[in-house]
Amino acid sequence: xxxxxxxxxxxxxxKLRASPSHLFSAQxxxxxxxxxxxxxxxxxxxxxxxxxxxxTDIPTSHCMSVDAHTVASQLNSSGLLRTQGLIGGKWTDAYxxxxxxxxxxxxxxxxxxxxxxxxxxxxDAISAAYDAYRSWSKTTAAERSKLLRKWYDLxxxxxxxxxxxxxxxxxxxxxxxxxxxxxxxxxxxxxAEEAKRIYGDIIPAPLSDRRLFVLKQPVGVVxxxxxxxxxxxxxxxxxxxxxxxxxxxxxxPSELTPLxxxxxxxxxxxxxIPAGVVNVVMGNAPDxxxxxxxxPQVRKITFTGSTAVGKKLMxxxxxxxxxxxxxxxxxxxxxxxxxxxLDVAVKGTLAAKFRNSGQTCVCAxxxxxxxxxxxxxxxxxxxxxxNMKVGDGFGEGVAQGPLINEAAVKKVETLIHDAxxxxxxIILGGKRHSLGFTFYEPTVISxxxxxxxxxxxxAFGPVAPLLRFKTEEDAIRIANDTNAGLGSYVFxxxxxxxxxxxxxxxxxxxxxxxxxxSTEVAPFGGYKQSGLGREGSKYGMDEYLEIKYVxxxxxNKE
Ligand code: NAP
Numbered sequence: 299x300x301x302x303x304x305x306x307x308x309x310x311x312x313k314l315r316a317s318p319s320h321l322f323s324a325q326x327x328x329x330x331x332x333x334x335x336x337x338x339x340x341x342x343x344x345x346x347x348x349x350x351x352x353x354t355d356i357p358t359s360h361c362m363s364v365d366a367h368t369v370a371s372q373l374n375s376s377g378l379l380r381t382q383g384l385i386g387g388k389w390t391d392a393y394x395x396x397x398x399x400x401x402x403x404x405x406x407x408x409x410x411x412x413x414x415x416x417x418x419x420x421x422d423a424i425s426a427a428y429d430a431y432r433s434w435s436k437t438t439a440a441e442r443s444k445l446l447r448k449w450y451d452l453x454x455x456x457x458x459x460x461x462x463x464x465x466x467x468x469x470x471x472x473x474x475x476x477x478x479x480x481x482x483x484x485x486x487x488x489x490a491e492e493a494k495r496i497y498g499d500i501i502p503a504p505l506s507d508r509r510l511f512v513l514k515q516p517v518g519v520v521x522x523x524x525x526x527x528x529x530x531x532x533x534x535x536x537x538x539x540x541x542x543x544x545x546x547x548x549x550x551p552s553e554l555t556p557l558x559x560x561x562x563x564x565x566x567x568x569x570x571i572p573a574g575v576v577n578v579v580m581g582n583a584p585d586x587x588x589x590x591x592x593x594p595q596v597r598k599i600t601f602t603g604s605t606a607v608g609k610k611l612m613x614x615x616x617x618x619x620x621x622x623x624x625x626x627x628x629x630x631x632x633x634x635x636x637x638x639x640l641d642v643a644v645k646g647t648l649a650a651k652f653r654n655s656g657q658t659c660v661c662a663x664x665x666x667x668x669x670x671x672x673x674x675x676x677x678x679x680x681x682x683x684x685n686m687k688v689g690d691g692f693g694e695g696v697a698q699g700p701l702i703n704e705a706a707v708k709k710v711e712t713l714i715h716d717a718x719x720x721x722x723x724i725i726l727g728g729k730r731h732s733l734g735f736t737f738y739e740p741t742v743i744s745x746x747x748x749x750x751x752x753x754x755x756x757a758f759g760p761v762a763p764l765l766r767f768k769t770e771e772d773a774i775r776i777a778n779d780t781n782a783g784l785g786s787y788v789f790x791x792x793x794x795x796x797x798x799x800x801x802x803x804x805x806x807x808x809x810x811x812x813x814x815x816s817t818e819v820a821p822f823g824g825y826k827q828s829g830l831g832r833e834g835s836k837y838g839m840d841e842y843l844e845i846k847y848v849x850x851x852x853x854n855k856e
Contacts, residue, residue, distance in 0.1 A: 373459050373561075377568070380560035381412045383419060383580060386426030387573020393418050398553055398581055403469040403700040404690040406735050412556050414581035420548065420589035423577040427519045427546040428595045430574025435516050435544040439493045442542055446490035449569035453483035453530075453562065460561055464529050465691035467555045469699040469736075470654050472691055482531035484818040485834065489538030492839055496543060507854040513846040516544030517621055518597035520842065521590035523550045523583075523611070525603040526702055527657045529558035532602045532625075535822070535833045541575065543842040545598070548577045548590065554702060556580045587611060594618050600841065601625070602659075605782075605827055612830075623831035623841045625659070625823060627756045628784030631777035632662035632813075633799065635770075636670035638789035639811070643671075644678045646813035647762070650787050652686065652740060653814065655698050656760040657706070659828075660785030660807065660816065664746070664753050666765045666776050676744055676764055680726045683740045683762065688731050700736040701759055707736050710759035713752040714743065717763065722746045727760075748779055756782070770795065774802045783825030787813060806832075 373379040381397075382389040390413070397411035413419075434442075453460065461475035470478070499512040520540045524532040533549055540547050551559035559578055566576045579586055587607075590596050591614035601611050602625040615622050632650055634643045650662040667675050691699040701707050707730065714728055727741030738760055746753060746763035753763065767773045777786060786805035790796055800808045806824045809815040816822055816834075823832035831841045 373463070376456055376459065377564055378456060378459060378463070378561040379410075380557070380564055381410055382560075383413050383415050383423070384560070384563045384567075384576065384578040385419060385423045386429070386577065387567065390419065392416070392581060396581070400467055400554070400557060401703075402466055403702055403736055404692075409466060410557065412560070412580065414553075415579045416582040416585035417589040419581075420550075420579050420586045421593065423548045423579050424519060424521075424589070424593050424595050426574040427548050427577050430572060431516075431519055431544075431546045434541075434546050434572060434575050435518075437544070439496065439542075442544065443490045443493040445569055445571050446486055446493065446538065446542060449566050449571060450483050450486040450490060452565040452569055453479065453486065453534075456561075456565065457483075460530065460558060462692075463558050463561055464555075465699070467557050468526060468529055469702065470691050471696045471699055474654060475691070478528055478531050481816065481818070482528070482534040485531065485534040485538040488818040488834070489542035489839075492539070492836060493542035495836075496839065496843065507852055509850040509853050511848050511850075513848060514543075514843045515846055516540075517842055517844050518545060519593075519595050520545045520547045520598045520600060521550070521596045522547050523587065523590070523599070523601045523603065523607075524552065524559070526552035526554040527654060527659075529555035530562055533559055533562060535818075535838070536600045536602075536623075537576065539833075539839050540600075540842045541571070543839060545842050546575045546577075548579060548596070550583070550586050550590070551578065551580050553580055553583065588614070591615055591617070591620070596620060598622070598842065600831075608829065621841075623833070624829040625831075625833060626784075626827065626829045627782060628659045628661070628824065628828055629663045629754070629756055629780045629782035630660055630785040630787065630805075631803075632665045632787040633767075633773045633777060633789065634665065634667045634671060634675055635773070635788070635790040635792070635795065636668040637791045637795070638671065639791055640671070640674060640678055642811050643675060643789035644682050646787065646789060646809070646811060647679060648682050648686075649813035650785075650809070651762045651813075652683070652698060652760055655701055655738070657702060657758050659756075661758070662762070662785075662787060662813075663756055664765055664776070665762055666767055666773055668773070669766055669768055672764070672766050676725060676742070679762065679764075680742050683726055683742055686740050688733065688737055688740065698740055698760060700733075701738055703736060706759060707738055710738055710741075710757060710761055713750075713755065713757050713759075714741065714761060716751040717743060717746055720747075720750050722750060722752075722763070748776055754780065770799065774799060778802075778804045781827040784823075784828035785809070785815075 392413040392415045396414040398414040399408040457479045464475035465472045501510040503510045522536040563578045598621040600623040605626040608624040608626040686697040688698045689696040722743045725742050727739035731737035731739045741761040744764045746765050783805045785807045786803045787809045796810045818834045821832040821835045821837040
C-alpha cells in the first residue's frame with residue numbers, strides 16, 4: 299500500500315505531466331506493493347520515476363533516459379540501496395534518528411534520506427573497528443587477498459548499477475561513472491594482489507653475534523574521510539591498501555554522495571569481509587572528524603578533500619600523534635609549447651580540464667600556452683569545447699553534467715568575474731547554462747595572468763583560463779608559482795624538453811602529451827600544500843604499514 303500512496307502523492311504534489319510510459323512507471327510502483335521493498339526503497343524508485351516525467355517548469359533535457367525500473371529492481375535485489383550507516387557489520391540508523399537528504403544535482407530533486415550520524419556513532423564504529431582489528435590483523439595475506447579479490451569481482455558484477463548510482467548522486471556523465479567504477483575497483487584488485495607482497499627485510503648485522511630484520515605490520519584502525527567528486531574511487535584508493543595490510547577502517551563519505559559508499563560497503567559484506575573491518579558513518583562532518591581525531595584507538599587518518607579541512611585534521615591529529623595521509627587541492631598547470639602537436643594538445647587539455655565538469659583535484663586549472671601557438675591553440679580549444687554536449691549525465695552523448703551544488707557555481711562565477719574585471723576575455727561560455735540548476739556553460743577565457751584569482755585558486759568548474767608565456771623558463775616559473783603541487787601537464791614534441799620540464803615541475807604527477815594519467819598502478823599524491831603521502835601502487839601500501847626492527851642478540855651461543 300505504501301508504494302501506491304507514494305506514487306499518488308508524487309503525482310499530486312509535483313506539478314507533473316504524465317505521458318503513457320510514465321503512467322506505466324507509476325503502475326509498476328503500484329505493482330510493487332506486494333514486493334518486499336522498504337518504504338525508503340520505494341521512495342527512491344519514485345524519484346527514478348520522477349526523473350522520467352517532464353516537469354512543467356523544467357526543460358525536458360533534464361529527464362533521465364535510464365530505465366528506472368531496471369535500475370531500481372537491480373539495486374533492490376542486490377541489496378545495494380542502503381540508507382543507514384554500517385557499524386560492526388550492522389546497518390544502523392543515527393541514534394537520534396536524524397536523517398539528511400541526498401540530492402540529484404541534475405534535477406535538484408532529493409533522492410533519499412540517509413542517516414545523519416555524529417560523534418556517538420563514530421565512537422561505536424571506532425570500537426567495532428578496534429575489536430575487528432585483533433582478528434583481521436592476524437589473518438594471512440592470502441586470506442585477505444582472496445576476500446579483496448571477491449570484493450573486486452562483486453564491484454565489477456554490479457558495475458552498471460553502481461555507475462548509475464554515481465551519476466544519480468554526483469551528476470557526472472554515465473560513461474565517466476563507468477570509468478570510475480573500473481578505476482575505483484582497480485584499487486581493490488591491485489590491493490588484493492599486493493597483499494601477498496608485503497615483504498620485510500634482513501639487514502646485514504654490524505656485529506657477528508646479531509641478526510637484524512625488519513617486519514612490516516599494519517598501523518591499526520584507520521579513519522578515512524573522502525570527498526564527493528569520486529564517490530567510489532576515493533574510498534577504494536584508501537580502503538583497498540588498508541585492508542590488504544591488515545588494518546580496519548571507519549569510512550566517512552561526503553554527505554553529498556553517501557549512496558555509492560554504502561553500496562560498496564554492502565558489497566564488502568557480501569564478499570565475506572568480516573563484520574567491523576569496514577564501517578561507514580556519515581552526517582555531521584566536524585563531529586565525526588573530531589571523534590576520529592580524538593580517539594587514541596585510531597592510529598591513522600587518511601583524508602582526501604580541501605586543503606583547509608586537511609590542515610585542520612593534520613593539526614588535530616597531533617594530539618594523539620596519528621599518522622596522516624592527505625590528498626588535497628591542486629592548481630594544475632597545463633603547459634602547451636610551440637612545438638606541441640596541436641591535436642594532441644587540444645585533446646589532452648580537453649580531458650585534463652573538463653572531465654567531471656572540471657571537478658577533479660588534477661583538473662588543468664591554468665592553461666599556459668607559448669606565444670607562437672597561442673592563437674591557434676585558443677581557437678582549436680574553443681571549437682572542441684563548443685562541441686561538448688551539456689546535460690543530465692544519463693543523457694545520450696552528454697559530455698558534461700551539472701556542478702555539484704550552487705556554491706560550486708557561485709565560486710566559478712566569482713572567479714570569472716574577478717578575471718574579466720582585470721582584463722581577461724571570455725571567448726566561449728562564461729555563464730550559467732540555459733538548462734538551469736547547477737549547469738554551467740563550458741568556458742574558455744583568454745588573456746589571463748598569474749595575479750588573477752582564477753590562477754591562484756582551484757576553480758573546480760568547467761573553465762579553461764589561457765595564460766601566455768615566452769620561454770621555457772617562464773613556463774616553469776609560472777607553473778611553480780603556487781602553493782599547490784598535485785597534477786601537471788606538458789605538451790611538447792621534444793623528448794629533451796619533456797625530461798627537463800618534468801624534472802623542474804614541483805608536482806607529484808606529470809602528464810606528458812596526455813591529459814588523463816591516474817591509474818591504480820602508479821603513485822598519486824602532491825608536493826607542497828597538495829598533501830602528504832601517496833595512494834595507489836606499491837608506494838600506497840607503505841601508508842598503512844609500521845616498520846618494526848627486530849634484533850636477535852647472542853646468536854653465537856651454541
Ligand atoms: P571538503 O569540503 O574538504 O570535504 C571532504 C570531506 O571532508 C567530506 O567528507 C566532508 O564531509 C569532510 N569534512 C568537511 N569538514 C570536515 C571537518 N571539519 N572534519 C572532518 N571532515 C570534514 O572537500 P570537497 O569539497 O568535498 O572536495 C573537493 C576538494 O577535494 C578539492 O579541493 C579537491 O581538489 C580535493 N580533492 C583532492 C584529491 C586528491 O587526490 N588530492 C582528490 C579529490 C578531491 P561533508 O561532505 O559531509 O561535509
